[in-house]
Amino acid sequence: MNILFLLDNSFINDRRVYREAKSLVKAGFNINLIAVKSDIVPEYEEIDGIKVHRILGDDIYDIKKSSCFKSYAKTIIEKFDFNIIHANDQTMLNLGVKIKKQKKNVKLIYDSHELFHAWPLNTNAKGFIFIKTIIVRYLLKKREAKNIKEIDALITVNESIRNDIISNFNLKLSSVSIRNLPELAYNIEEKSVLRKKFNLKSDDKILVYIGANIYPKTINIEQVINEFANKPNTFMIFICAFNWGKVAIEDYASGLEVKNLFFHDYIPQHLLIKYLNDADVGIVSSWNKKDLSYWYGLDNKLFEYMMAEIPILATRQPEYIEIVEKYDIGKCINPESDNFYDTFNEIIGNRDHYLENIKKVKLFLNWEEESKKLIEFYKDLM
Numbered sequence: 001m002n003i004l005f006l007l008d009n010s011f012i013n014d015r016r017v018y019r020e021a022k023s024l025v026k027a028g029f030n031i032n033l034i035a036v037k038s039d040i041v042p043e044y045e046e047i048d049g050i051k052v053h054r055i056l057g058d059d060i061y062d063i064k065k066s067s068c069f070k071s072y073a074k075t076i077i078e079k080f081d082f083n084i085i086h087a088n089d090q091t092m093l094n095l096g097v098k099i100k101k102q103k104k105n106v107k108l109i110y111d112s113h114e115l116f117h118a119w120p121l122n123t124n125a126k127g128f129i130f131i132k133t134i135i136v137r138y139l140l141k142k143r144e145a146k147n148i149k150e151i152d153a154l155i156t157v158n159e160s161i162r163n164d165i166i167s168n169f170n171l172k173l174s175s176v177s178i179r180n181l182p183e184l185a186y187n188i189e190e191k192s193v194l195r196k197k198f199n200l201k202s203d204d205k206i207l208v209y210i211g212a213n214i215y216p217k218t219i220n221i222e223q224v225i226n227e228f229a230n231k232p233n234t235f236m237i238f239i240c241a242f243n244w245g246k247v248a249i250e251d252y253a254s255g256l257e258v259k260n261l262f263f264h265d266y267i268p269q270h271l272l273i274k275y276l277n278d279a280d281v282g283i284v285s286s287w288n289k290k291d292l293s294y295w296y297g298l299d300n301k302l303f304e305y306m307m308a309e310i311p312i313l314a315t316r317q318p319e320y321i322e323i324v325e326k327y328d329i330g331k332c333i334n335p336e337s338d339n340f341y342d343t344f345n346e347i348i349g350n351r352d353h354y355l356e357n358i359k360k361v362k363l364f365l366n367w368e369e370e371s372k373k374l375i376e377f378y379k380d381l382m
Helices: 017-027 066-078 089-102 129-148 159-168 193-197 221-228 246-254 269-276 300-307 318-325 342-350 351-361 367-381
Strands: 002-006 030-036 045-047 052-057 086-087 107-112 153-156 175-176 205-210 234-240 263-265 281-284 311-316 331-335
Touching: 002 017, 002 089, 017 030, 017 052, 017 367, 045 193, 052 066, 066 089, 066 205, 086 089, 086 129, 089 107, 089 129, 153 159, 153 367, 159 175, 159 318, 175 367, 193 205, 193 269, 205 221, 205 269, 205 300, 205 342, 221 234, 221 246, 221 342, 234 246, 234 311, 269 300, 281 300, 281 342, 300 311, 300 318, 331 342, 342 351
Parallel strands: 002 030, 002 086, 030 052, 086 107, 107 153, 153 175, 205 234, 205 281, 234 263, 281 311, 311 331
Antiparallel strands: 045 052
C-alpha cells in the first residue's frame, strides 16, 4: 500500500507525524510525505524510510490564496502513486479533498491533532487585525465542516476529541484515537541540568512546565504563578519558546515581583528527559471549559513527564483524569476550589509512591504499544 502523508509544516520537529509515518514504514507501507518548503532543510530527503518532499509554499496558510490547493493537487497526482491520503489537520484536509476530487479511487483519512472547530484564537492582536482574525477563523471552520464530509476514516489524538468530532459532524465511519505517546525511555539518570543552570540547591523543590509555546489567559498558568509566588525553597521553571507568549507571562510575573520563576528556551524532544528528570513535579495547568479543544486535550507534556519519571500535577479534565488518577501517577485538582501549591506539597510528600507507579505504567503507555493500534487500523482499511 502506498500512503501519501500531507503535512502543513516542514517536518522538522513534528514528533507525532514522524512516529506515525515511521511505524507505518516499519510495518511495510510505502510513505511519501508532502511538506512545506524551508530554507534550513532540503526539498527532498529520506528520513528512516519516510520519503519527504517539501513542495508546498506559504500560500497554503493564506485563505485569499486558496486556489493554490487545486494546483498542488494536480502536481501531486502527476508525481506520486498512492492508494490512501493521510491528511494531518484541517489545512491538509483541504488539500486531501482537492486531490480526492481529481483521483476518486483513493481513500482519505483525516488525522485531526486538535478539536479545530473549538480551538481558541491564542492571539494578542487588537482592533481591525483581531476582527480579521475572527473572520478568517470562521471561514476555516466552515471549510473543515464541508471537507470532513468527504473523508473515509478518522484518526484523532484521544477518545474525547474522537467522540466530539463524530458527534459534531454526524460521522458514520471507521475511526480510532492514537495518542501521541513518547517512545519508552529506560535507565533514567539524574543529571542536575536545571539545578546547575539556575543555581538551585539539591533540596530545593522544582515545579516544571514544558510546552512549545506558553499562552497568557489560556492555560491557567497565571493562577499557578500566584499560588507559587516566592514560596520558600520552591521554584517554577517554564520551558517554552521565547516569543510573545513568554514575554506576556514574564511581564505578568514581574508585576507581582515574583522571584522564584525561571524561563528556559524550548528544548528539542530528544533532550527533554535529560532536563525534566531534575524536576520534582510536572504541571499541566489547563482549565478552560469554554474552549473544548483545551478541555478535551491530552497534552504531550503529561507523557513526557511520565517518561522522565516525575509525578504529575494536572487539572480535573476528562483525559487527564483518565491517565493521572486512573494509574495513580500524580494528582488532579479543580483550580476553582483547590490550590496548586498545596497539592504540589501533597505530591512531594507521597512522591516515592507515584514514582513506583510511573515506572510500571510507562511500560505499557508508550509509542511502541500505541503504534499497534495505528497498524491494525490501516490493515483494516486494506
